[in-house]
Amino acid sequence: MRVKISKETANDVLNLALDTLRIGKQALIFAGTKQGAEKTAEEISKKAKTNDAELDKLSLQVLQSLSKPTKQCERLASCVKKGIAFHHSGLTHQQRAAVETGFREGKIRIICSTPTLAAGLDLPAYRSIIRDLKRYGNYGMDWIPVLEYLQMSGRAGRPKFDTEGQAIAFAGNDSDEIYKRYILGKPESIHSKLAVEPVLRTALLSLISTKFITTQNAIMDFFSKTFWAHQYGDMKNLGLTVSKILRQLEEWGFITSMEEFRSALDEDEKINATAIGKRVSELYLDPLTAHHLIQCMQKTETDETFPYLQMISSTLEMRPALRAGTRDHDNIQELLTKNEGKLLIEEPSPFDDEYGEFINSMKTAWFFQEWIEEKDEDYLLEKFRVRPGEIHSKLEIADWLLYSAIELGRMLLLRNTCRQLMKLRLRVKYGAKEELMQLLKLKGIGRARARRLFSHGIKDLAGIRKEGVQKLSEIVGSKIAEDIKKQAG
Template sequence: ESIAIASTEKEKDAIYENYILGEPEEIYSKLAVEPVLRTYLLSLIATEFVKNKKEIISFFEKTFWAHQYEDMRHLEGTITRMLGLLEHWKFIETGDRDDFVSGDKILNDDVSATILGKRVAELYIDPLTANFIIECLSKVNRNTDDFAFLQMISHTIEMRPLLRARVKEIEEIEEKLAEYNDSLLEKEPAMFDADYDDFINSIKTALFFNDWIEEKDEEFLLEQYNVRPGETRVKLGNADWLLYAAEELSRILKMQRIIKEITKLRLRIKYGVKEELLTLLKLKNIGRVRARKLFFNKIKTIGDVKKAELGTLIQILGRNIALDVKEQVGQSFKNIKVKENKRKGQISLKDY
């Protein structure tokens, strides 16, 4: 049951027309979408809800997906293909098979998730995305920079919709691509390949993230990329999620040298800052704007904050934040009266 509240007769009539007399809309099972099927199939195996192919088929026979399409043989073929991909990507393992086995034996062969597969399921990303990230991480070398990681996460299903490159922007984006091409973790497709447009869109999306971590403000991003502040937050949230997934996959695969770089990039995505400000961001209540003000005034490290005069910090940060920051570095000034915003040589009315 539900209750509809209308403020006017006209609104009441509209609600009645649309929701009481309206025709029910068709609904479709999301399992028909391969990324969703891959994700749920791996989750079922990782949680040991199903332990062999027979149980997998039995589970999906009871779904709305099977009811809607009424062709279980075709769906079974799709599931078998998905299982083959998951095994090829080393996310699952199946029981050993001889060259010749019966259909019943194949159905009853054990299916279990690997340690890597369990982590992919926990991260709740498409296994295709996880495999793409793993392949990219295996190519990391000394030339790899932050832009390469940003392009990697931008070319995933989870980041869609990507920022679309307009015709008039293509030339400029391709110039940027030439600048970063040597550091990218995936090969640029040929210009007339079906994937080329999607690849170019991933470059534009990566440029958007790169401008954010280079401290461009939301007004600039709106003008340059037509991305509004709310959309920016959604994109940044997705970027952090995918970078966290990359960090965790690096940990499982013992790619220790990569973890530090991705952790650092996650912080830059979170705050929208250059690497030089990361030390100052360890202080509570210091974000990108205050950190940049401190850095501009040659206060670049926690040690510099300790050495700085309280009056100087008050001029930069304001009284309350300055006192709080000093306390964070082990210096308490609670009992000291400080004249706010008083510059050297300045006299206030109270001095007369």
């Protein structure tokens, strides 16, 4: 089928989008990066001539999803005003929901998105436009998986409304390659061998700790019957990986064999989870991460925050860590010097493979440090290029890791460290300095109000009791003033 599109601008993605608007249909546009998605949405919205009171309402909703709108919020809001939106992991939950329902209801005509929408959500459109078929990966720029292409093009056509759908991919100079790869090519198998180890580690420990499996033979037997082994194909290799992981788990003290003097695990030997191994499994923690946390905590008992932030920032769970660019170089060097001798993970040689990952984890830790120093989201967006939604997801992971670390620390009787970590967890949760801790215990008081109270000299519950409702009302509003007065007793 041939479709003629008028060449209104030099940008064909833009032309296609404008054409979609003209024929009164909806489109999803897939871009390779968040920046790319935002950019295309913005370009289209500048050319779109939509005007609608409903959209104004939606736009306002998007803008006010945070107490203080960031530049990203403003950008999205101005797009939505024109019936265009972008969608990626850096959006807040409310924003995502607003964009999705807005599209389902037909108010939003075009969404420019990263592959988020293709995988998880059922959001069909008349046109599915794939702008980028290449993406930056571990080995430079590379083709996206066939599976992903199918998922994106599969969004075209809405079964209930359209009799047809169009999936359009932008080819550039590689149309032959694209035809071979994506139209004729087979999707790759679901499991990749590289991703196996963390999952296998967690699964193994869980099987052992629930006493579902007690010998290595039984383990191999179990895995040979799973679909997973079928996918993995090579049982011999899987066997080697399994015994390697078992040895690691033993070394880390998460499992024991009955005859402890034997260094290697015998195949019929009984295997049990240790108390701490059991807890690790209950926490759904990757044993490697658990081991890392334990080692770090046993190394120090500091009352500084940065070492612990570095500890949680250098886990697999926290990946992808924030990328450190050249403009961060000086700041990170300064951090390294300032924390010399206190870091829980030593700086590797710059020639080491891990060096880049180390620097990234330093940047992530630094980001958390700034967060608990009460820097606002706009500042963080500017300085770290972290979007609001990402801030939340990183904080959630941080909270979970800190919780896990506290649990493990408690079992290891690291009382002092646990106390520090509990304080830190609260600060990470609220993004506040330690001096606000007392006030944050109150319901309805977050870091913003706590800071306002504090700067008026009200520093704790006693301070609230002393102050009159009138004065409190001026600071935090009358409803909350009454409420916290009640809470303070």
